[in-house]
Amino acid sequence: MCSQNYSRLRMISHGLAAGLFALAIMMTSSLSxxxxxxxxxxxxxxxxxxxxxxxxxxxxxxxxxxxxxPEQPPVIPHKIRGYRIDLNSNKCMSCHSRKxxxxxxxxxxxxxxxxNRVGQVLSDVTAQRYFCHQCHVPQLSVSxxxxxxxxxxxxxxxxx
Amino acid sequence: MNLFRRMMxxxxxxxxxxxxxxxxxxxxxGFVAGIIFWGGFNTVLEATNTEAFCISCHEMRNNAFExxxxxxxxxxxxxxxxxxxxCHVPHNWTDKIARKMQxxxxxxxxxxxxxxxxxxxxAMRLTLAQNEWARLKANDSLECRNCHNYEYMDITAQSAxxxxxxxxxxxxxxxxxxxxxxxxxxxxxxxTGVEGWN
Numbered sequence: 001m002c003s004q005n006y007s008r009l010r011m012i013s014h015g016l017a018a019g020l021f022a023l024a025i026m027m028t029s030s031l032s033x034x035x036x037x038x039x040x041x042x043x044x045x046x047x048x049x050x051x052x053x054x055x056x057x058x059x060x061x062x063x064x065x066x067x068x069x070p071e072q073p074p075v076i077p078h079k080i081r082g083y084r085i086d087l088n089s090n091k092c093m094s095c096h097s098r099k100x101x102x103x104x105x106x107x108x109x110x111x112x113x114x115x116n117r118v119g120q121v122l123s124d125v126t127a128q129r130y131f132c133h134q135c136h137v138p139q140l141s142v143s144x145x146x147x148x149x150x151x152x153x154x155x156x157x158x159x160x
Numbered sequence: 161m162n163l164f165r166r167m168m169x170x171x172x173x174x175x176x177x178x179x180x181x182x183x184x185x186x187x188x189x190g191f192v193a194g195i196i197f198w199g200g201f202n203t204v205l206e207a208t209n210t211e212a213f214c215i216s217c218h219e220m221r222n223n224a225f226e227x228x229x230x231x232x233x234x235x236x237x238x239x240x241x242x243x244x245x246x247c248h249v250p251h252n253w254t255d256k257i258a259r260k261m262q263x264x265x266x267x268x269x270x271x272x273x274x275x276x277x278x279x280x281x282x283a284m285r286l287t288l289a290q291n292e293w294a295r296l297k298a299n300d301s302l303e304c305r306n307c308h309n310y311e312y313m314d315i316t317a318q319s320a321x322x323x324x325x326x327x328x329x330x331x332x333x334x335x336x337x338x339x340x341x342x343x344x345x346x347x348x349x350x351x352t353g354v355e356g357w358n
Contacts, residue, residue: 062320078321082231082344089348089357094340099358104325 041145056140064107065139068152073135074107080138085131092132093125205260211243217270220244223281227346234345247303247345248292255299286349293338301337308337 044050061077083091095104113129114122178186207213215221225244228234233242250256268274275281275288296303310330315323329335339356342348351357 060319078319084343084347086347087350089343089351091343094357097358100356103329103356 056142058138059141060138068150076136076138078138085133090130090132092136097125205256208260209245209249209256211245214244219270219275219281223275223278224346231345242307242345246306250299250302251306285347289342289346289349293342296338297336304337304341 058079060079063077065075065077067074080091085092093109094100095106096109098108100106101108109125109129111121113125116122116126117128181189211225215225233247235241249259273280275284310326313326315327318326325340329340330337342354342357
């Protein structure tokens with residue numbers, strides 16, 4: 001009984017393998033057909049190793065940047081090399097925390113960051129918001145790799 | 161008793177004029193011996209004051225040095241590099257000797273393996289960091305200022321943020337370098353409760 005079951009299983013698995021193989025051939029042929037039509041950021045052949053572009057220099061205005069929409073996390077307009085955020089310390093908070101802004105004169109971390117996921121307001125920044133760089137990032141002066149279709153809500157309403 | 165008498169003899173002999181050696185031999189010989197002794201002493205002192213010496217122990221090589229390697233004091237565009245003693249040993253001779261005497265505690269630590277594993281090092285990190293913060297606070301960040309002199313800073317070449325903070329806090333003497341620039345060369349310990357890190 002057991003060996004009968006086993007041989008049936010083998011038959012099924014063989015059939016499955018053959019089917020998958022056929023599918024794979026069909027897919028590769030269709031892929032090669034559709035190659036020109038797929039949107040890709042790769043402009044060279046897979047087998048080539050092109051020279052990467054120069055590392056862009058970060059641009060630091062040291063001034064507050066305009067947000068593209070009200071809820072956009074403000075971008076970081078200053079150098080952050082070596083600013084560690086880990087279990088032991090958070091360098092950002094040594095200037096942007098509630099108590100530090102008196103000395104640093106930096107903008108205080110938003111009050112929304114004191115709320116946990118159920119909306120309860122805590123006395124300090126919630127653990128969910130601890131890793132600043134998940135949302136707040138420095139900017140690089142580079143041309144976008146793909147076209148950005150974003151339209152400011154004000155421009156949209158004024159019909160520009 | 162016999163030993164005591166012999167020692168007293170030597171002591172009294174030191175007070176008497178030399179019987180076998182000329183004055184020239186004694187003075188010139190003493191002078192040459194002094195040079196050799198002083199030269200040797202300083203050579204050894206300088207040898208212990210190098211990065212190679214510091215990282216010859218795995219405690220420093222695998223922890224403190226490894227952390228330094230990614231920072232601006234080790235790798236930067238102009239190729240100026242601060243090595244361990246530049247920041248951790250005073251340059252002034254008397255202060256240097258005092259620090260070197262303190263370092264005998266570190267030899268003790270090495271012998272008895274106080275920080276011979278990563279875990280032990282992490283456990284001691286706050287204590288070790290606090291030692292250095294206290295030292296730099298007490299000497300007004302002297303080791304920083306050996307290279308970074310406030311008087312020589314071109315404030316206009318600094319970013320607006322740095323220029324403002326330096327003029328407002330450093331220029332007035334309200335703060336010293338280490339007050340704001342902790343953890344610039346090594347990872348920080350748990351900063352809970354440390355001033356300015358709440």
